[in-house]
Ligand SMILES: O=P(O)(O)OC[C@H](O)CO
């Protein structure tokens with residue numbers, strides 16, 4: 648268990664040499680698109696989507712999240728998980744190309760890249776959606792050493808399984824990195840658990856609407872990437888003027 652606070656716990660081993668970023672809700676402001684679409688679909692059934700259900704879906708592969716959605720809302724008899732995915736697709740496809748960066752995302756990525764820290768992305772999002780979501784951000788994502796997506800053959804199970812983060816750690820230059828030297832940035836409870844299950848450190852940047860009970864597994868909780876201080880983790884400090 649971690650000791651969530653605004654600074655890393657005193658027993659952090661590190662130092663951190665490699666960084667893995669989640670994407671949806673962490674680098675890109677895309678979680679609100681999913682929320683909006685799910686609200687629209689549930690309204691047809693006279694139901695509402697809320698932040699009790701949201702944490703159980705976020706970070707997961709599409710089909711895994713879809714199963715949670717139809718089962719937990721009690722509509723699985725009339726709408727299958729597969730049909731839910733088909734139904735929401737047109738709406739998502741029109742929204743994703745407008746995806747915006749979360750505050751501090753480009754500053755942190757550009758800083759770590761400029762200092763030679765190997766960085767990558769591990770997202771539950773599959774390749775087709777990844778391409779749409781990153782339409783406006785190709786240059787920034789090109790700074791990543793590699794990108795692991797939810798439809799990667801090595802990702803057998805979605806978060807909270809450690810599969811995706813372990814696959815990401817194997818693809819850095821020089822082969823597998825010791826998980827104790829890896830810091831994962833995540834917004835989702837399932838993602839924080841996946842990082843911890845992989846033996847890595849996890850900084851959580853949760854949506855303010857997420858219940859605080861979900862913060863407990865993270866090693867550190869910050870309200871924005873803008874608030875991240877690299878130094879206590881053994882990472883190079885921001886220089887004056889970096890914005
Ligand atoms: O948060 P990510 O990047 O793992 O994405 C997961 C789903 O696509 C959205 O919850």
Ligand SMILES: [Mg+2]
Pocket residue numbers: 669670671672673705706833834835838
């Ligand atoms: Mg996420």
